[in-house]
Amino acid sequence: xxxxxxxxxxxxxxxxxxxxxxxxxxxxxxxxxxxxxxxxxxxxxxxxxxxxxxxxxxxxxxxxxxxxxxxxxxxxxxxxxxxxxxxxxxxxxxxxxxxxxxxxxxxxxxxxxxxxxxxxxxxxxxxxxxxxxxxxxxxxxxxxxxxxxxxxxxxxxxxxxxxxxxxxxxxxxxxxxxxxxxxxxxxxxxxxxxxxxxxxxxxxxxxxxxxxxxxxxxxxxxxxxxxxxxxxxxxxxxxxxxxxxxxxxxxxxxxxxxxxxxxxxxxxxxxxxxxxxxxxxxxxxxxxxxxxxxxxxxxxxxxxxxxxxxxxxxxxxxxxxxxxxxxxxxxx
Amino acid sequence: xxxxxxxxxxxxxxxxxxxxxxxxxxxxxxxxxxxxxxxxxxxxxxxxxxxxxxxxxxxxxxxxxxxxxxxxxxxxxxxxxxxxxxxxxxxxxxxxxxxxxxxxxxxxxxxxxxxxxxxxxxxxxxxxxxxxxxxxxxxxxxxxxxxxxxxxxxxxxxxxxxxxxxxxxxxxxxxxxxxxxxxxxxxxxxxxxxxxxxxxxxxxxxxxxxxxxxxxxxxxxxxxxxxxxxxxxxxxxxxxxxxxxxxxxxxxx
Amino acid sequence: xxxxxxxxxxxxxxxxxxxxxxxxxxxxxxxxxxxxxxxxxxxxxxxxxxxxxxxxxxxxxxxxxxxxxxxxxxxxxxxxxxxxxxxxxxxxxxxxxxxxxxxxxxxxxxxxxxxxxxxxxxxxxxxxxxxxxxxxxxxxxxxxxxxxxxxxxxxxxxxxxxxxxxxxxxxxxxxxxxxxxxxxxxxxxxxxxxxxxxxxxxxxxxxxxxxxxxxxxxxxxxxxxxxxxxxxxxxxxxxxxxxxxxxxxxxxxxxxxxxxxxxxxxxxxxxxxxxxxxxxxxxxxxxxx
Numbered sequence: 001x002x003x004x005x006x007x008x009x010x011x012x013x014x015x016x017x018x019x020x021x022x023x024x025x026x027x028x029x030x031x032x033x034x035x036x037x038x039x040x041x042x043x044x045x046x047x048x049x050x051x052x053x054x055x056x057x058x059x060x061x062x063x064x065x066x067x068x069x070x071x072x073x074x075x076x077x078x079x080x081x082x083x084x085x086x087x088x089x090x091x092x093x094x095x096x097x098x099x100x101x102x103x104x105x106x107x108x109x110x111x112x113x114x115x116x117x118x119x120x121x122x123x124x125x126x127x128x129x130x131x132x133x134x135x136x137x138x139x140x141x142x143x144x145x146x147x148x149x150x151x152x153x154x155x156x157x158x159x160x161x162x163x164x165x166x167x168x169x170x171x172x173x174x175x176x177x178x179x180x181x182x183x184x185x186x187x188x189x190x191x192x193x194x195x196x197x198x199x200x201x202x203x204x205x206x207x208x209x210x211x212x213x214x215x216x217x218x219x220x221x222x223x224x225x226x227x228x229x230x231x232x233x234x235x236x237x238x239x240x241x242x243x244x245x246x247x248x249x250x251x252x253x254x255x256x257x258x259x260x261x262x263x264x265x266x267x268x269x270x271x272x273x274x275x276x277x278x279x280x281x282x283x284x285x286x287x288x289x290x291x292x293x294x295x296x297x298x299x300x301x302x303x304x305x306x307x308x309x310x311x312x313x314x315x316x317x318x319x320x321x322x323x324x325x326x327x328x329x330x331x332x
Numbered sequence: 333x334x335x336x337x338x339x340x341x342x343x344x345x346x347x348x349x350x351x352x353x354x355x356x357x358x359x360x361x362x363x364x365x366x367x368x369x370x371x372x373x374x375x376x377x378x379x380x381x382x383x384x385x386x387x388x389x390x391x392x393x394x395x396x397x398x399x400x401x402x403x404x405x406x407x408x409x410x411x412x413x414x415x416x417x418x419x420x421x422x423x424x425x426x427x428x429x430x431x432x433x434x435x436x437x438x439x440x441x442x443x444x445x446x447x448x449x450x451x452x453x454x455x456x457x458x459x460x461x462x463x464x465x466x467x468x469x470x471x472x473x474x475x476x477x478x479x480x481x482x483x484x485x486x487x488x489x490x491x492x493x494x495x496x497x498x499x500x501x502x503x504x505x506x507x508x509x510x511x512x513x514x515x516x517x518x519x520x521x522x523x524x525x526x527x528x529x530x531x532x533x534x535x536x537x538x539x540x541x542x543x544x545x546x547x548x549x550x551x552x553x554x555x556x557x558x559x560x561x562x563x564x565x566x567x568x569x570x571x572x573x574x575x576x577x578x579x580x581x582x583x584x585x
Numbered sequence: 586x587x588x589x590x591x592x593x594x595x596x597x598x599x600x601x602x603x604x605x606x607x608x609x610x611x612x613x614x615x616x617x618x619x620x621x622x623x624x625x626x627x628x629x630x631x632x633x634x635x636x637x638x639x640x641x642x643x644x645x646x647x648x649x650x651x652x653x654x655x656x657x658x659x660x661x662x663x664x665x666x667x668x669x670x671x672x673x674x675x676x677x678x679x680x681x682x683x684x685x686x687x688x689x690x691x692x693x694x695x696x697x698x699x700x701x702x703x704x705x706x707x708x709x710x711x712x713x714x715x716x717x718x719x720x721x722x723x724x725x726x727x728x729x730x731x732x733x734x735x736x737x738x739x740x741x742x743x744x745x746x747x748x749x750x751x752x753x754x755x756x757x758x759x760x761x762x763x764x765x766x767x768x769x770x771x772x773x774x775x776x777x778x779x780x781x782x783x784x785x786x787x788x789x790x791x792x793x794x795x796x797x798x799x800x801x802x803x804x805x806x807x808x809x810x811x812x813x814x815x816x817x818x819x820x821x822x823x824x825x826x827x828x829x830x831x832x833x834x835x836x837x838x839x840x841x842x843x844x845x846x847x848x849x850x851x852x853x854x855x856x857x858x859x860x861x862x863x864x865x866x867x868x869x870x871x872x873x874x
Contacts, residue, residue, distance in 0.1 A: 056680045104860050107867035111622050111679055111823065115815040116863065119856055122812050126852030187447040189454040193427060193438050200425040203387065204500055205413030205442035214447075244808065248687045255684055291699060297691030304684045305673070 010263055011176065018169055022162050030161050031233075032273070037168045038229045040269035041175050043253040045222035047265040050254055052183055053215045054195030058114050058247050059101075059121025060223055063094040065242030066124060067224030069134055070094070071231040072142045080144040083158070087146070090231075091224040097124065098220020102213045121247055129239040139238025142231060158232055168229055172266075175222060179262055191215055256303055258310025267311050275299060338401065339364045340534040341386070341417075341504045346395035348378075348385050355381040357558040358395070363504055363534035368526060370537045370545045373555035374578065379538045380422065382555070383506050386536070387419040388412045400503060413442065418502030420493045422509040422538075428482030432473055432492055435481050436464035440499040467499035471525055487518030494525065505535045511544055523548050546570065554578070589721035594841055600730050600799075602837020603737035607792035608810055609817040609829045610744060611785030617824020618757060619778050621674050624686040627811025628693040629786050633659070633793020634802040635697055638706045648711035655794050656787055663786030667779045675778075694804065703804050708797040733795055740788070741830060748826060757781060813840075816859045822869030832870065 018037070022030055042064055049055045070093040075081045101120045108116050128134030148156040156163050182188050190211050193201045198208050231237050240246070249272065256275075257268020279285065279292035279299075303310075309317060339362035348356040356378045363369050371379050384390045386397055388409035396405045404412050427435050440463035441454065455461070468474045471491050476484070481492060490510055497505060510526070511519050519541065526548055529535060539545050545552065546566050553563040554575050562572040569575055612626045636655045644650040670689070674682050710729045717725035748754035756777055759767050767774055793806075800806070817836050821828030836855055843854030862870070 050680070056683065058683065104863050107863055108819075111616065112819055112868070114622065114679060114683060115819050116859070118812060119816050119819070119859055123853045123856035126856075130852050131849060181453075182450050184453045184455075185450045186441060186445065186452070186454045186457060187450055189434075189438055189441065190445075190447065192430075196427040196429065197425050199389070200421075200427070200439075200496075201442075202409045203389070203413060203419055203421075203425075204439035204496070205410050206445070207408070207410045211447065244812070248684075251680075252684060252687070255680070291695050293691040294695035294699075297688040297695065300688030300691070301685050304681050304688070308681065 011266075014266070015169075015173060022165055026161075030165055032277075034161070034165045034168050034233060035230075036270055036273045037165075037172045038226050038233065039250075039253065039273060040266045041168075041172055041229070042223055042226035042250055043257070043265040043269045044172075044175055044179060044262060045219045045226065046250050047254055047259070047262060048179060048182075048191075048215060048222065049219040050251070051259040051261070051265070052188065052195065053191040053212060055106075055212065055216065056114050056251075057105075057117040057216075057219075058244065058251065059117035059119070060219070060250055061244070061246035062101075062121035062124040062242050063098050063220035063223035064227040064230075064246065064250075065128070065237070065239070066097050067091055067094040067227035068231040068237045068241055069128060069140075070224075071146075071228050072140050072237050073133075075142060075144070075146065077143060080147040083146040083148045087225075087228055090228045091221050094224025094227065095217055095221035098217045099213075102216035102220075106209060106212050106216060118244055118247065121242060121244060125239055125242040125244075128242060134237075134239060137239060139236060142235040142237070145232050145235065164233060168233075171225065171229065175225070176262055176266070183262075187211070187214070252300060254310075255308075256310055258312030261312055264310055264312040271311055340400055341536070342396075342398040343386060344396045344398075346382065346385055346397065347393045348381055348390070349393045355558050356385060359555070359558075359560050360395075361536075361553055361560075361563065363536055365503075365532070365534050366530050367550040368530060368535045368537050368548055369551045369553065370539060370549035371553045371555060372539065372542070372545055376557075377555040378558035379555055380508060381558075383419065383508050383536070383538055387417060387506055410442075413500060413502070416501075416503040417506065418497040418500055418504070419506040420497040420508060420510060422512055424486075424489045424493055426481045426489055426492050426496065428480070430481055431478050432481050432484070432495075433464055433468065433477040435492055436467045436495050436499040437461055439496045440464050440467065443500055463499050463501065467495045470498060470528070471495040472521070487514055487521070490514065490518075490522065491525065494522075494529075498529070503533060505529065505533050506538075507535060508538050509540065510537070511539055511541050519544060589724035592720055593724055593726055594845055596726055596730065596734070598837040598841035599834070600734045600737075600837075601841060602834040603734050603741070604792050604796050605810070605813060605817055605836060606830050606833035607737055607740060608789045609814040609821070609833055610741075610826050611788040612814050613818045613821065613823055613826060613829045614757075615782060615785045616818070618781055619671075619675060621671060622679055622682050622686070623671070624683060624811065625689040625693060626785070626789060627807035627809070627814065628690055629659070629663075629789035629807075630793040630796075630810045631697070631804070631807030632662075632693065633790035634708075634797040634800075634806060635701050635706075635793075636790065637708050637794040637797040638802045639701055641708060646709070646711075648714075652791070652794055656791060659787040659790035660783050662790075663783035664779055666786065667782035671782055672775070672778070690807070694807070697804070705804075706802040708802060710798040727799075729798060733799070736795060737792075740791075744826060753780075813855060816855055818869075820859055820862050820869055822871040825869070825871040828869060828871030 018033070021033060046057065046060045049057050049060070067090040070090040071086060074086055074089055101117070105113060105116045105120060129137060134140060145158045147154055148158060156167060158164050158167065183191070190201065190206055193206070194208050194211060201208055227241070253268035253272045254265055255268070256271050257266065258264030276292070276296065279295045280289050282289040307314065307317070341363040344360050346356055346359045347354065359382060361369065371382065373379050381390070385392050388407060388411070392405060396403060398404065399412065399415050399417055402415065404415055407415070427438065430438065437460045440460040441457065443463065444459040465474070468477055471494055473488070473491055473495055476488065481489070484492065490512070494507070494510060497507070511522055514522060523544055526535065526537070537545070537549065549566055551564065552566050552569045554561050554569060556578050561574045561578060562569050608626070608630050612623070615626070616622055633655065636658065637651060640651045640654055644654065674685060714729045714732050716728045718728055718731065720726050748757060756767065756772055813836065817829055817832045820835065821832030836858065839858045840855050843850065847854065
């Protein structure tokens with residue numbers, strides 16, 4: 001009981017802060033935090049794949065972008081779409097692509113898997129980049145945001161920033177809780193076993209392929225949820241949402257925050273967004289700010305090299321370092 | 333000892349080739365309930381490959397494998413496990429980050445998976461927790477059930493390796509060098525464990541420790557260069573001239 | 586499609602495939618021998634192209650000396666990069682390697698932005714190679730493209746010779762199957778790895794330099810070639826130079842003819858090829874060891 005309370009304390013504090021946040025700010029910061037919470041959902045979806053099952057995918061942005069494009073493309077030209085059909089439809093598109101990519105990509109292991117997932121994401125990227133389907137490199141606009149209608153009454157206006165913010169927060173909390181329960185279930189424990197030693201799981205009698213396939217598809221669907229939210233938020237989609245820079249960025253969020261923990265994914269999303277913002281801050285960096293990718297790249301290298309357990313692993317790293325120092329002092 | 337009933341596992345003319353190399357050549361053996369059947373041989377004799385083929389981890393080039401009367405030659409490893417075949421590994425394959433109990437519970441979960449039930453915690457699964465308790469009791473690990481597996485001593489890890497194998501209630505156990513790296517006291521404990529496991533199981537034991545093998549086995553098969561050169565009760569195998577030639581380089585009259 | 590057009594497309598496919606081979610062979614060797622997945626490998630190709638552009642005025646437009654200077658710089662750069670950065674990646678897991686080399690890409694792209702620029706450039710074809718060859722009555726084919734193919738074939742032959750017939754090649758092959766054994770035999774494995782890495786870099790840089798006159802010099806070229814090279818390595822099998830050769834040619838053919846026959850499906854033909862091969866052989870055509 002006490003252990004559970006301790007593990008929940010950080011997420012509860014964060015949710016509390018996020019609940020109160022709109023009361024303190026408006027405009028840019030509100031929108032920024034909405035965006036970061038959407039990225040946190042995106043990161044959580046990848047955590048299911050990488051952190052929980054040990055499948056390192058470098059093409060996760062494809063599922064993010066496909067749902068976003070589906071949202072725009074499936075929306076009627078004149079008139080708003082009902083959220084209760086367009087959200088499932090968009091997520092289903094991503095899930096379908098994940099289902100198809102999964103059956104092929106999961107035949108490979110290790111480095112091959114990394115390369116293959118990247119290649120399939122690139123394939124999706126090209127479909128939207130080169131064909132007239134997605135409006136090409138310019139992207140396409142969403143004419144009207146989906147409306148949330150229940151029994152003929154609009155219960156939430158997604159066009160209003162504050163309302164949208166709370167909708168995103170609710171989604172984030174729901175996804176977090178869902179994954180927390182899922183990872184503790186029989187299915188989740190099998191994933192953990194596969195990550196630790198897949199061969200052993202097979203020897204025990206688990207057909208590991210269907211489990212990995214299900215995880216891959218589910219991760220794609222959750223990424224699709226994030227993609228839907230981003231399309232609604234910005235009212236605009238473009239092919240760069242499927243680019244490998246996005247795939248690399250979300251992977252980065254996981255390692256920045258700390259893999260193997262759901263809170264790590266959320267923390268990593270916030271840390272990454274703040275870092276990006278920081279490096280572009282001309283007050284601190286003057287005209288060098290336009291070269292922020294250089295600083296970001298350097299930071300990535302340093303973080304991976306010296307903080308392998310991410311931010312959430314820092315207390316543990318600190319404790320281990322202290323213990324080592326104490327042991328050395330005791331020996332002297 | 334062994335009864336007159338059919339053997340639980342029958343391997344007939346099992347052959348496994350890797351390109352030009354024949355690792356296992358025309359090996360036949362039976363595993364009977366209540367018996368420990370040891371397979372010994374020099375390094376590179378093909379013992380590990382044999383276990384890998386029998387367990388389904390690698391494919392078979394030719395020959396058949398029958399488990400409990402059913403032909404499992406074409407079945408995958410998980411399918412064979414479901415049919416009642418368990419194996420342990422020479423290199424320890426426990427899950428180091430989980431507790432001892434969770435190690436057994438997870439492997440036991442394979443018997444009744446129910447993956448669609450995503451809302452119930454796995455730890456409340458009655459089937460796997462009961463099987464895990466049973467396996468831990470049987471292998472003498474119940475006292476340390478809550479310890480993190482990675483922190484165990486080598487001997488305890490090897491015991492856990494067996495417990496995980498037993499947790500799925502297999503009828504046939506394929507044990508690959510369970511005594512690897514053990515000191516004298518740990519070996520004694522393990523041998524006691526193995527003898528205790530004979531009831532209700534048919535055990536194949538690949539081992540290098542000759543004293544242990546001759547003490548605990550009911551039958552012994554000797555392999556050299558992938559082929560069987562002798563098979564029978566320990567006394568007969570010890571007296572076999574070919575075996576003596578292979579191991580000692582000379583024949584003792 | 587009439588015969589001269591078909592011939593032209595074949596030659597294009599050959600040239601593209603051979604250039605891909607140069608880049609992919611470095612990638613597959615580095616992964617096969619050192620176990621390092623290097624996302625920044627495409628950046629070397631980009632660096633080569635921008636080098637050709639920026640060094641040309643230094644040598645008064647003399648292509649041969651530009652190439653030579655670029656090669657020397659590439660080897661030094663590769664040597665230093667392995668020593669100061671890549672050697673720390675050997676013990677790390679794949680995810681960490683992926684992320685650290687991803688950070689490296691960002692650094693390289695930005696450095697290029699600072700040292701050169703972000704614009705698209707052309708590099709002139711050297712005068713003595715700027716003619717055309719007559720193919721049939723109406724078609725002409727640039728001599729320079731034939732020269733690219735010829736040079737790439739020569740390099741491929743050289744690679745084969747070194748790996749299969751020399752002591753260095755023997756050490757490379759031995760080092761890839763058993764690192765500790767090679768070390769205990771007194772061969773300096775660290776030096777070996779440095780040489781292999783520098784060679785991989787040089788191959789990619791060289792490819793970028795000779796490709797510059799035909800493919801032009803633009804910021805996204807590194808990323809583009811990297812991903813196609815991944816497809817080549819997956820199809821050919823990691824660690825297999827022979828596999829990379831065949832796969833690169835296959836990709837060249839599928840991509841070139843795909844673009845001509847189905848311009849709508851242009852970019853994705855190669856990935857469909859990869860998907861088809863994965864269904865058949867999940868570890869590539871010539872998986873090594």
